[in-house]
Amino acid sequence: MSDASGRNGTSSNVRNLTDAIRKVRVAESERSDVVVELREAERTRLDMLADELRGVFADVPSDDDQFIFEVSSGTQPRLWIDMTSLVVMGRDRRTYRFVKDTRLGRTVILETADIDDMADCVTQYVAERIIERERAMEGDWLAKRIAQQDMPARPEKTAASLLRHALPQEPAAAQKVHPGWIVSAFLGGILVGVAILLAYAWIHIG
Template sequence: MSETNGRSGTSNVRSLTDAIRKARVAESERTDVVVELREAERARLDMLADELRNVFAEVPDGDEQFIFQISGGTQPRLWIDMTSLVMMARDRRTYRFVKDTRFGRTVILETADLDDMADCVTQYVAERIIERERALEADWLAERILRADEPQKAEKPASERRAAMLRKVRDGSVQPAGQPRSSATMAAVSFLGGLLVGIAALLAYAWFKIG
């Protein structure tokens, strides 16, 4: 009996209040860690943005394909354009430059060196600007070609009509102005002339007979 009473006397007394307090402390500590990590990621992205500030300022006016903005949220990101961004890797020290394509997300460069990442982003921006200039040049050239083809398309029916007329002339179905008539017309005229001559001869013969 004494042994049982001894065990019951040393049993732990559990308190829900103490458990809630401990859980809140642990949650606060985890939140502090997350906030610190997020702030550390944002600070590194800010450093990269500072390195690229002059590059962003030199983008031609009217080129609206770039964003150049750091977004908040659970994981801060430096957006370059609508499909490419720089974020920090899991170690929070390595920059990761990624691009979304129709084949999935592609890692362009992953490095812990700030200068290397800044150079890579600068090269990417330059290539995108050149691609845009080529696209605008192609659009301008295509529009110019279409405009040049419009007069030819307007004259095409007339040229087709002339070609059809020439084919009819060669076939003999149409006679050009100022040219002698066709053989069929000449034969008809000769037949009518002969018929008139015959009638005149018969009338002359009858006249002499009666007289």
């Protein structure tokens, strides 16, 4: 009887452990299903937002490669706008969070459960980034244009400066007085001297 009881007791213990393991596995499976369902729910909401923005994405210039516009899978699905900005779902799986990574850390641009408000915010952000890129390109073009205009003038100016320093320089007075005035003044002095001599001789002889 004791052996039978022991066997029955052992059998009971084994049965109880097996049941416990089964329950744990079922619970884990249910939790996994919940996690998967929640992840799929987040992905679905982000896909809905991406559909709202599909027209905006299509209007971006083809040569502008700063945007990504892609919903990524993983532990937390994300709608990437560019390399530093993305949309994720909040803890309630219903609220959209538009965040941007900066040098000062992650900044929340907008947090809302309204898909239209989030779509408008992302659209505004995309427009601002496009304008910033155009201004940067225009500034680069202007700087390059100015540099090209200044390049031909500088060698000529340098050559002229070197030529002035290489040639002997006349005194300042000589540069201002024309040689013709010097000859006229000299001849005028001679004529005045002759006139004075003739007058002197005329007075004393006469």
